[in-house]
Amino acid sequence: MAYDPNVVCFSCKFGWDYVSDNKPETKVPENRVPVVCCGKVESNHILEAFKAGADGILILACQEGDCHYQDGNFQTSKKVYLLQKVLETFGVERERVRIEMGLDPEGARVEQLVKEMKTDLSKLGPVKRF
């Protein structure tokens, strides 16, 4: 069977896909973790996700300079940049953690973003070491 990477997607409830909350028929996508602010995504959440078998982590954040909680997205981008350096030492490529900043109330782009990440992860293959 072709390699299908697991992408865990943490998505901010203030910038992404909040309209669908009112539509009970909307199917919650696989491995999607809604968070109140992407600043709530801790380094250990990302590490635990990798440990549990994730091949990549996609964090959906508010637009740059426009975080509902002032600067949660900026705090997260600093954290992710530092974490990427640490992950590389553990043998996990930095491309496996990605932040996408934007505003998408309908969640229209989410599926496409996950798909794009899966395509890129397919080139990397499964996580090699740890």
Added chain:
Amino acid sequence: MAEKPKVAICWLGACGGCDEAIVDLNEAILQVADQINIVLWPVALDFKYHHIEAMKDKEITLSIISGAVRNSEHEEVARLLREKSQIVLAFGACASLGGTSGLANFITKQEIFDWVYRDAPSVVNPNGTMPQTVTKMNGNTVTLPELFEHVHTLAQVIDVDYYLPGCPPPPDLIAAAINAVLTGALPPKGSTIGPRVALCDSCPRNQRKPARIEIKEIKRIHEVEANPDLCFLEQGIICMGSATRGGCGESCISVNIPCRGCGGPVPGVDDSGARFLSALASMLKAESNEDAKRVIDSIADPAGYFYRFSQPSSTLGKKPLEKATEGENV
């Protein structure tokens, strides 16, 4: 008079600093030594492993084991002591968390062998001789322990009753741990001996710490003259105190050296490196993404710094024991 409780003190993959810390109990060690029978202490006394093998199961009251488990000899000794002991104390950062030798987990065993026996500039090895677990010479067979793929904590190999981290553990906590065993006032199994709060809680510099720490530049302790009264983080010097269990007596802080994290995580945290990473990132004050990246890029070896003592017990670093197949390199 009832027989004195038997105590074994043993090192696995260790530097001997933990044994030294026991000696550093000074006069107190004489009182302790009066109440116990030391049945094994390779670094200080001439007992042999076969003396332990001849004992009944659980005959030893307490085994104090320091060091990480990196090879088959470490594993064998750890299993033997577990079998013969009522209580096993993982003693020091290496036994409890993996220790500095655990940083070897960031590279593979093969990379280590290639460097040590082939590629290092000081190596002359024209025949490419590599150590073997079994070698036949002149009709005799000599053996070496097998080096494992990974550095393990003691608890990844045997059942551990108590933990006392620290590099090395402080004398007052060592005395407290031994006394707890002697008096039977034992905490619940699995406990770590020591305070349940982070080092910052007892750090004398905490009083003058600003409400919000903003780090604009990262500095290394040997590059600057740190102000001995101010919080290290406030000065841009990485100090792990906020993510590290206290109880060490602030021995590093008091000589103007930042905390490196040998006390391990506080209760409820598995991966203190990740926790500290998050905390540090939020303290970095930068005007733009580029500026933030510049400051982060100036941190030398962040993984080595955040996981200096805890790689083998970290979320991504911990692994069950896997043995190489026979005939491979040691």
